[in-house]
Amino acid sequence: MPAAALLGVVALLVLIGPFAVPYAPEAQSIAERLRPPTPAHPLGTDGFGRDVLARLLAGGRVSLAVGLLSMAVAVSVGVLVGALSGYAGGAADAALMRLTELVMVFPTFFLIILVVASFGGSLPLLVLVIGLTSWPVGARILRGEVLRTRERDFVTAARAIGATEARILVRHVLVNVVAVVIVSATIRVGTNILIEAGLSYLGLGVQPPLASWGNMVADGARVIRTDWWLTLIPAVAIFVTVLGFNLLGEGLRDLLDPREERARRVPPQASAA
Amino acid sequence: MNKEAPMSSDRATSRHTRRQLLRASAALGGLWLAGCATGPSGGEAPSAAKTKGPRRGGQAVIYVNHPDTLNPAISPVSTTIYNTPFFFNGLTRPADDYLPLPDLAESWTVSPDGKTYRFALRRDVRFHDGAPFTADDVKFTWELYSHPDNAPGRQIGGFFSRIAGARDFTAGKASEIGGIKIVDPYTVEVTLTEVYAPFLTVSAGQMIMPKHVWKDAAVKQLGAHPASRKPVGTGPFVIESWTANESVVMRAYDGYHGGRPYLDRIVSLAVADQGRGFDLLKAGDVDAMGLYASVPIDNYEELRSDPRLEARPLPGLANQYVEFNFRLPVFQDVRVRKALSYATDRRALRESLWRGRATHINGPIHPAFWAAKADTTTFDGDAAKAADLFAQAGWKRGADGILEKDGQTLRFKMQSIQTGYDVALQDQWKKIGVDAQVERMDFGSFWAPLYLAGKTDAAALNLPFGLYLDPDYPLTGYFHSSLNRNKYKNEKVDALIGQATATLDREERRQRYFDLQETLAQDVPHLWLGVPDEIWGVRKGLVIPKKPVGYLTIRSAREWYRDE
C-alpha cells in the first residue's frame, strides 16, 4: 500500500534521521541565521540559526508522538467505554452514554485552548487533553458494533455452550469490531496531528524551543516573503503525514471491512484545525 | 519629505532654555519658573516654513496595541502610556529629554523648600463634551487615582502618595487630600511631604479626567462606566468607535487647545495573530507599526529594503536581563555573579540575536533617560576571567564538565518569560561549566506564584524599565532592600535610591544615578544584556516626527500628517 510505504518513510526519517544530522534541533548558531539551503544545512537555518532539517526531524518526532499517543489514549478510553456500555447495558450503559454525550457536547478546541492556556503546553498534557476529548466518537462506534455483534448467531451460540461474559466480550465481540477500531484509530492519528499543529501554530501547543511542525510554520510565516521555505517545508511535512494516515485509514477499511455500507460507520473526523 | 521639521523647534528653543533655567535654579537654590513662554500651540507647532509643510486631512492606520480600557484611573502605567494620550492630557507632558513641558498647566512655580508647587492652569481648555476644564477636575482626578476603593488604580495612585494627606485619604481616614488646594478655578497648589523630583514629570503628567462625568460614578465599578469605553477628555483626538478585538477609531478634536491635529482620523488596529502584523504593513493595510507591535527583527532587512516603507529603529522599552535570587547560597557570592557576567558575551547577543539592533546597557536605567550611564564597568565576554573567578570561589570542573564545589554542582533553574536570549545564554554558560536549565513560562504562572513568592532561582526577564518617564520608578521595587523580591541588600544602593529623588537639581540627580549604576555594576545583582530596538515601520506618505522612544512618538500624534 503506497500510504503505508509513505508513512514508513516518514517514521524512518523521524526515528533515525536525528542521529544522521550533525546538529541538535535546539542548537542555535546565531551567526548563521536565516541561511538558504547549503550542503552544511540542506534545508537552511531558521531565525535562531538552528538547522531546519534537524528541527524538521525532531519536530516530526513530536508531532507523530502527539498524534499516536493521543490516539492511543482516545482508543483506550473509547474502547473501554464503548465496550462496557454496549455489553453491560442498563443503567451503566445509560450513565456511560451520558458521559459520552457530555464530552461530545464539549467544544473540543475550546476546551483544549482553555486547558493549555491554564496549565501550559507541555507534551504529556497535550497528549492527554487531545486524547481525552477525542474518544467519544470511537466509543459510540464501538458500542454500536458491540450491540450489533452481540445479537449475532455465533455469540448466542457461544453463550449457549457456557462461555463466560468476559470471555465472550474479548473473544468474539472485540475481535469482531477490531477492524472498525483500527480504521478509526488510523484516521484519528492524522486528525490529532492536525489539532496539535493548529494549537502550536497559535502558540498554544508545543512550546519553543521544542520544535513541532506547527510552531515551525508559525515561525516561518513571519518571513514568508523572503525565506518561504521555512513555511513550506513543515507545511508539506504536516500535509504528507496526515495524508498518509488518511489514505492508510481508507486502505485499511477497504482491506479489513470491504462491505460498502460499513464505510459510513466511521463518521467524519475532520479536525477543527 | 520633511520629517525633521516638526520637532526642530522643540529641540532648538525650549530644551536649552529649560536647562539653563535649571542650572540657574540650582545656583539660586530657589524659585524657578519652568513653564516659560513656550506653550504647545506656540513654539511647539510643526513649522510650515519648509518646502512642503504639513497639511490637514487624511487618515492613518496604526498597529501599536489594543486597549483594555480607555479609563486612565484604572489602568496600569504601561497601558495609560500608549492608549490614553490620544484622548487626555496631564498638567505637564514630557519633552524629548523628559523635562516637564506645560500642557494643561501653562506654568508653575516651586517653593524654595521644593515641596510646594503652584500650577497656573490654561483657561482655554474644553473637554470633548464642551465643558470647561478647571482646577476642580485636577483635584478630583488626583483623588480618584488615590481613592481607597480604586484597587486597579493603586499603581498610578502611588505617584500621588507623597502629597500631604494622600496616604490618609487612600487609607480611608480622610475625605479629601488636604495637600491639594484649589486656590481659584485656574490655580492649584500642591504640598508634598518630602522633596520628590519626579513629581512634575510623572505625577503632574498623569491624565486629567472630567469631574462632571465621573463625580457620581461608583469607584469600585469605574471600568463598567460607559465613559471608560467612550472617553471624554481634553486630548487631541475624540473617540469615534471602539470595536473590541478589531479597532479603535478616533477623529481630530477641532477644539484642541494645542491646535487641531493634522490628521482627520487615526485607526488603531488590533491584530490577533502577531506574526501577521508586518504582513499588514507590507500589504498597505497598516501605515505605521511600533511600540508593543515592533517590527520583528527578522523582518528588519525586508522593511529597510522596501522603498515604500521607512524603517525607524528606536531604543526599545524592555531591559533584557537576568535576576539572581540571593536566597540561593551560590548567588550570594559576588565572585560567582561576576564570573557569570564574564561568561556572557553580550556583543554576540547584540550582533547575532538582535542583529546589531540593540543598545548596550549595564544597569537598570533605560538608555533614553538623561540619567543613563553608558560606561559602567561591565564584566563581559572573558571566559578566562570567568574561570579564574570560579576557581577563586572554589568551583572546579567535575567529571561531566559542570562546575562543582563541596559536592554541589553549579546547576540552577532559569525561568524565562518571553525572552529570546535564554537559550543563547544557556549555551554561553555551558561552555564555562554552568548548567542553567531554562524553564519557559508565561507571565501569569511566573509572576505571583514564583517571583513574588521568591521561589525563582534565576529569572530571565524582559521588562519595560524605560516606560515610566523618570528613572526612579522601578528602582525601589527592584533594588531597595525593603521591596526587592530576591533578598538583595546593599545599603549604599538603598541610600542612593532615596537621595536621587530628594533633590530637584537634575545634575545632582544624575550624579546619584551614575553612582548607583556603578555600584550595581560592581555588585551584579542583575545581569544586564542589552536593550533591543523597537523598530517602527512607517509607510511613506505618513509623516511622523522623530522622537527618542516609542511612547513619545505616540504622544506626537497631533503632529502627524499625510504627505502624498
Place this chain on the structure above:
Amino acid sequence: MSRYWLGRVAQSIPMLVAVSLAVFVVLQLAPGDPSTLLADPAYLDDRQRAELRASLGLDEPLPVQYVRTMGGILDGSLRSFRTKEPTIAMLGDALPVTATVGLLGLGVATLAGVALGAYAARQPGGRIDRALSIAVVSAISIPTFVLSLLLLRVFAEGLRVLPATGIRPIGSSGIDPIASIPHLVLPVLVTAFPLAAIIARYSRDAVREALVAEHVRTAEGKGLRPGTVQRRHVLRNALVPIVSVVGTVAPLLLGGSVIVESIFGLPGVGRIAVAAALQRDFPVVMTTTLFAAVLVIFANLVTDIAYGYADPRIRLR
C-alpha cells in the same frame, strides 16, 4: 411531537451544568493569578494585590463565585476582568461575525459537497469518482492555517484583489453587508473547504446507495426520465444521511473559527475565546465555552429536527 422536542431540550440542561462546572474547575486549578495581569510588572505589594483580587471577586467562596458567574452571564452583570464589558455583550458583538462566516461556510460546503458527491456517484469507480476521493482525502489533510496563509499570500498580498484583514473596511464600524463581502470571501472559503470534502464523500455514498435502492429501480422501470428520478427519488432518499453529516460537522465550525478568526483578524467568538484564555480572563472564557456547548447542543437539536423532516419515521419513534 412538541413533547418530544421539549424533552430533548430539557435533557440538555444538566449537560450545560456539567460543562460549566468542568470549565469552572479547570479555571480554579489553573496556576497563575489574574490579578497580576491587571497590574504592571513593577510593584504592587501583597496588600494591594489582595485588594485587586477582591475587586475581581476572587476572594469569595467557590460556590458563591460559581453561582454568581452563572447568573451574571445571563443578566449581564458578569464582566470581563480586563475590559469590564458584560461578557454577554462581548459575545453578542462577536457572534454575528462567527455566525456569518460559519453559516456561509457551511452553506457553501453543503452546496459544493452535495453537487460534487452527486456528480461523482453517477459513475462509481469512474474517473470523476476517483478524482473526487483523492481530492477529499487531500482536502482534509491540509491544515487550516496553511491554507489560510496560502490564500492570503496569493489574493491579499500578491494579487491584492482581496483585503488582508478584518470583517469590514478598516476604520468602519457597524454592519454593512456589501462592504463586508470582499472580507468574507477567504474566511468562508477556508471554512468551507474541509467541510465540503467531507460532505462530498458522504453525499456520494448516500446518493449511490439511493440509486441502487429498489424503488428507484422501480421508477426507472416505469420509464421516468433519469433527471426526474434523481430529483424526486434519489436526492430525497439521500437527504437523510446528508443532513446527518451536515449536523455532525457543524460543531467543527466553532473550533475552526479559532484559527480562521485569528489569521484573518475577524472579531468573532473564537478570537475572543483565545484572547481571554491567554489572559486568564475567566468570565469571558466561561461565557464563550458555555456558549460553544449551547451551540453544539443546539446544532444537534436542529439536526434532529431536519432529520425529522427528511425522514418522518424518526418523529414517531
